[in-house]
Amino acid sequence: MQALVLRLRQSGHLPVLAAAACTLALLLVGSLYSSNFLSAQYLLQQLQIASFLGIVATGAMLVILLGGIDLSVPWVVTMGGVMSAAAAGWWGATGEMLAIPFGIACGCLIGAINGIGVAYLRVPSMIFTLGMNAVAQGLIVVQTGGFAPQDRSTPAMHVLATGRALLGIPNALLVWLVVGACTVFLLHRTTLGRAIYAVGNRERAAYLSGVDTRRVTFLCFLIAGGCSAATGVLLTGYATKAYQAMGDAYLLPAIAAVVLGGTHILGGRGSYLGTVVGVLLITLLQSILSVMQIPEMGRQVIYGVVIIAMLLVYGRGQRLAQ
């Protein structure tokens, strides 16, 4: 047993397995409470909701792998939603077609500015993305308050977020699958992916090995912005309208999902599979806490305790003496 644990720990798959075990345990606990928890209907619905978090977490993971953090998630999500709905209002029929790419492009733009600040101006990512979050918030306040744009989602967005086109599988889940597949390909089959891990381990070494580390950082932040905005677009479709602060509930869960999935918060280590498991774990936890009708207070406390407890089990750092 000891040897097995040791081998698992060295392989780096221990967090993924532990998180997966916790996810299953949560499902079992839920099924004791109500048999609905194991029904395909409930599970598919959870996967649909998990997709929104999953796409944000994808971007968050790329940035965390670099050793950075993206705190601009809340208002970039909102920006994606608000701008895509607004595009449909501005440009009529053409706008409806352009709504989704336009919303994502706005997110990419904010992400690109984040990237310039972090990669080229060398401002710590925590503080620069914080500033960009405030700027994005300001832009949205001016935009929605001053110009009263359309906030209804377009039919395409609604179908994308809530429809079930293929064998009853939610479309949102398919979107997450595509995003996930692209990310796995990016991380494991491209030089950029290699470079992301290299920069996360030691940027100086990566630079000396001939990696354009600033370009890598820039691209990761750009993709992260796009991912956040894409979630905003889906959320707008899901709720049929975009509203201010719609992204506030996504920052903490996204980071928690990435870290619970075994990605090292200081960068350089982590797998996408872990992030997927982390997202499912967080989504299930939130769902079960709300189904059990635990008051908001208890939910917050349990949520925090579970994250700490899980990390204490498998996310501990090394002793300094080592």
Place this chain on the structure above:
Amino acid sequence: MTGKQRTATDWLPDWRYRLHEQRGTWMAVAMFVLIFVLYIAKHPSGLTVPVLTTAANKGVLLAVVAMAQTLPVLTSGIDLSVGMVFVLANCLASHLVVGSSLQAAFGVVVVLAVGALCGFINGAIIVWGRLQPIITTLATGTIYFGLALGLRPVPGGDVHAGLADALTGALPGGVPAMVLVLVVVILLVWVPYRRSALGRAALAIGSAEGAAYMSGVDIGRTKLLTYTLAGLLAAIGGLLLTFVTYSGEASSAIGGVYTLNSIAAVVIGGTSLAGGAGSAIGSVFGALVLRTIGDLLFVFDLEPLWQPLFQGLILLAAVSLGAVQLLKVSNRLELFK
């Protein structure tokens, strides 16, 4: 970083060395004076006691929370739960700091103790649990917010009126009482900490944890004390908030805003987010700068709609100021860590 600058300035006389070492703090002070003079000059009623008192009441709250944030940042950690401890202390104070003077005094002690306990829990998880500060305090922040919500599901409560009026009013000379509170907090918490062996150890840990460990610094004890003091300071902020608003409110928005602004204030105050260099005094002025900028937009009759955008842009500009130093870098390798 500091190590290199120190060798480069070895030949400087003592006072110039000190000036150089604390230029971040002085920058923040200069920025604050400039903005505050502009604010007073533009304010319709000018430099009057009520204007000063209102400004102080708002500014000191953030200044104390920014001090709380500075301590972990100096050890190259971070405390993302300061805002939530702030809110928790606010909710607790709205229950406990009431009734007779003795009761209220007891309440104050309990509130501060709870804040210190929250900070101690953060430190314990980070030191003994060996988790990263950023994710630890993110999670404990949720817990503290949950507790605050339990104490105050809806905003309300009360506070000892005599104490509140005394602390949020003005002293006989026209100096806002809050400023005195701030000075007392600095003298009682920051100065002894900075001058103690543990405070020095905290800076050493921030510069190079491995080297500090090798030099025999008790890293665990230093970090525990640092996070405990951060919790205590955040609770002082929450207590003062109760005196200003006369009520308690468990709002995640307030907690979030204070956490984020405290980090911004720390950076504007010249403390390096990488740790090992900086001062809580700088953060205090960083916080005052942030607060005055918000008021400045107000007296300049900027349309309220545009205020958040301008605040964001100024925040972004302030934190990007450090990029100017890039121009001085002669070896590009120095850019990367």
